[in-house]
Amino acid sequence: MSVQYCSSCGAAGSSENQFCGECGVQMQRASGESAVQPAVKGIVEQTSARINGLVGEEGKLDLNLKDVFSSVFEKHTKDEAELLFISGTSRTTPAPADIQTSWPKPWLFSRVFLVLAAVYLLLYVAATSFESALVIPGLIVMGSFAVPFSLLIFFWETNAPRNISIFEVVRMFFIGGVASIAASLFLFSIFPIVELNVQGAIMVGVIEEVGKLLIAAYFIKQLKVTYILNGLLIGAAIGAGFAAFESAGYAFAQGMAYGESAMIANIFDRGWMAIGAHVTWAAIAAGALVYVKNQSELNSSHFLDTRFLKLFAVPVILHAAWNSPFFVQAESMLLYVGLIVVAWIFVFSLMNAGLKQISRMNEHRVVTE
Numbered sequence: 001m002s003v004q005y006c007s008s009c010g011a012a013g014s015s016e017n018q019f020c021g022e023c024g025v026q027m028q029r030a031s032g033e034s035a036v037q038p039a040v041k042g043i044v045e046q047t048s049a050r051i052n053g054l055v056g057e058e059g060k061l062d063l064n065l066k067d068v069f070s071s072v073f074e075k076h077t078k079d080e081a082e083l084l085f086i087s088g089t090s091r092t093t094p095a096p097a098d099i100q101t102s103w104p105k106p107w108l109f110s111r112v113f114l115v116l117a118a119v120y121l122l123l124y125v126a127a128t129s130f131e132s133a134l135v136i137p138g139l140i141v142m143g144s145f146a147v148p149f150s151l152l153i154f155f156w157e158t159n160a161p162r163n164i165s166i167f168e169v170v171r172m173f174f175i176g177g178v179a180s181i182a183a184s185l186f187l188f189s190i191f192p193i194v195e196l197n198v199q200g201a202i203m204v205g206v207i208e209e210v211g212k213l214l215i216a217a218y219f220i221k222q223l224k225v226t227y228i229l230n231g232l233l234i235g236a237a238i239g240a241g242f243a244a245f246e247s248a249g250y251a252f253a254q255g256m257a258y259g260e261s262a263m264i265a266n267i268f269d270r271g272w273m274a275i276g277a278h279v280t281w282a283a284i285a286a287g288a289l290v291y292v293k294n295q296s297e298l299n300s301s302h303f304l305d306t307r308f309l310k311l312f313a314v315p316v317i318l319h320a321a322w323n324s325p326f327f328v329q330a331e332s333m334l335l336y337v338g339l340i341v342v343a344w345i346f347v348f349s350l351m352n353a354g355l356k357q358i359s360r361m362n363e364h365r366v367v368t369e
Helices: 033-054 078-085 108-129 133-157 166-190 198-223 228-258 260-276 278-293 306-323 325-330 333-368
Strands: 003-006 012-014 027-029
Touching: 033 306, 033 333, 078 108, 108 133, 108 260, 133 166, 133 228, 133 260, 133 278, 166 198, 166 228, 198 228, 198 278, 198 306, 228 260, 228 278, 228 333, 260 278, 260 333, 278 306, 278 333, 306 325, 306 333
Parallel strands: none
Antiparallel strands: 003 012, 003 027
């Protein structure tokens, strides 16, 4: 009996089945290498459908990354950037009915990254070519802040309601980032980690994600947000601040212990890894919290909601795996890339849920008017 794969959803079936049991499309027989592609596609789509179910949506995640990032490679004027930077104020926040519900096309984050990377490169040249110790602090700061802050701008651009200003974002980045580190250190003082074994990695994941969540929850309550996309942005701001200050500390410690080359290597490694670490983990947690609380005022019951606990377990597990001895000892970048991909699948799923939330709210508004 040969294997058949659905050309639409990728589900597998026997040769006796003429139509797909999942979607009803006529099955096509495939073998060898020709069977691999639809099988992999089916697994990815089934996985995204299950993740979508966790955020209250049905079906697979309908996302074209090439289209989402298409504006990055287009030419943009200074005026376009300035218009983005003034959004989120009382005079520039769009009315609920005017909020864009299609997938956003962020681009400003890439320009911010290029500027920060250029500054870091100049400092690197000054430090290595001219052996100037005076630029080392700047090198550490710029190297540690470049990726997390650029990612934060990405989340700010994808915040379709445009109801949180850049001033609020920067405030959460600095104050929230430091406060989340302080909260985590306080929890570490109560639950000290003796060794970074499996148990220790799990404890680090729980403590640091709880520390960031507590600060994110404070800003969610203070700003009285109701949109899932707002939660993602707030979480990203807290996570970006946490990542930037923590990376700066690690870079400094590496420099003091092993010298400049070790410090620079540490900055580079933590820089590219920041793409899918603290920023995305905190964004998932805060986005999940707003998803659960919806239009109601945040209270303690939302933290115990099963839907939230299932989603909050994701960043905790990803964080624990990131720090686990299995990953550290393997020294394989592919393992970390895998964790980064998983984190972004959840981020995009929450973004999708956030856009659909706005659409439903607008539809309800039209019906009730």
